[in-house]
Amino acid sequence: MGRVLIDTVGLVKDYYLGTHTVHALRGVSLRVEAGEFVAVMGPSGSGKSTFMNLLGCLDRPTAGRYVLDGEDVSSLSRDALALLPRASALENVALPLLYGGAPRGDPHARARQGLAAVGLAPFETHHPNQLSGGQQQRVAIARALINEPSLILADEPTGNLDTRTSVEILSLFQQLNRQGMTVVLVTHEPDIAEYATRVLTFRDGRLLHDQPVTIRRDAQAVLATLPRGDES
Ligand SMILES: Nc1ncnc2c1ncn2[C@@H]1O[C@H](COP(=O)(O)OP(=O)(O)OP(=O)(O)O)[C@@H](O)[C@H]1O
Ligand SMILES: [Mg+2]
Structure with missing residues (x-):
């Protein structure tokens, strides 16, 4: 087993809305090794963004433990994407x-x-x-x-983009991943998840499936089959 970069144990996140409590994450335990390329899938409201926000230290869990690279998580960048x-x-x-x-x-x-x-x-x-x-x-x-x-967390980075631009961004992530960077990316689209090496599926705040990608897509190869846009 390689170096464990992300280690979560029983991560729970509740949001309190007045008297109502939303159980966004109901205990997620998982390990990601350095150098993996992980896709996070699941229906709307299943807890994907909540999980990513915890991984990026943008928010704190209600319960559970999160160890990043064996140590304190506060060193991670919090820069917004804007x-x-x-x-x-x-x-x-x-x-x-x-x-x-x-x-x-x-x-x-x-x-x-x-x-x-x-x-x-x-x-x-x-x-x-x-x-x-x-x-x-x-x-x-x-x-x-x-x-x-050493870690890239991307929540729907290809969300509003056309096919070619999406694949260009995935190509960039695959390139960085080959150079050793760990990537965790949220997507709604099964074909986007096939550019990863492993797919996590969330359902109702729980990790439902954790599966390796058997036939991985190569973004460079896919780009060669797509018509070129005008840009760059
Ligand atoms: N800041 C918040 N305050 C209250 N409830 C929240 C908050 N953020 C998320 N939730 C609730 O927590 C649950 C999980 O939301 P989350 O945003 O993690 O889902 P998601 O899987 O990212 O969905 P989507 O695919 O639509 O982006 C949902 O029920 C959502 O309404
Ligand atoms: Mg989301």
Whole structure:
């Protein structure tokens, strides 16, 4: 068994609405090893986002334990995905370097590399409203990666995107995963889940299934079969 990155034991999350209690998670225990690519599925309201928010330390469990990489979970980034509308793509990507204490190297040079890595080098001076939805999503991903995290948590990252743009984002995640990054991604779509190596299915706040993906899709190969859009 490899290094355990995520270890949850009996995670419970209740939301209190006046006198009413919503049992969003009813005891979820699971382990994810470093280097896995996990898809989280399940019907609306089954607790997927609640679970992701706990994994990302955006919220605290009502009960249960969460050990991230064997230690304290507070070091994880809490940056929202929203881009700053008045800043260029480059400035948006450089942002975490500017408020993260003394940056290593030139922030703009590193941000430029980050943008190039998601295929947006020619767009560095564009503002978010001058970019397509998929390009904005890639700027947000470049920004999230600029401090070199070892875990990516993505809640429906392909939610409103067309097929080709979705597969481009999955291709990026598969590439990062091959470089050793652990990925946990929520999706409603079974065919998107097939880009992962393992699928967790939630139902009514519980983990219903935990299955390996037997025939994994390769985003690069799928991209080659899709007609090119106009963008980048
Ligand atoms: N902040 C909140 N306050 C009260 N109830 C909440 C809150 N967030 C979620 N819930 C409730 O908790 C349950 C699980 O919600 P959650 O958002 O985790 O579901 P989900 O699986 O992500 O659904 P979707 O696929 O629609 O995004 C639902 O019944 C939801 O209404
Ligand atoms: Mg959700």
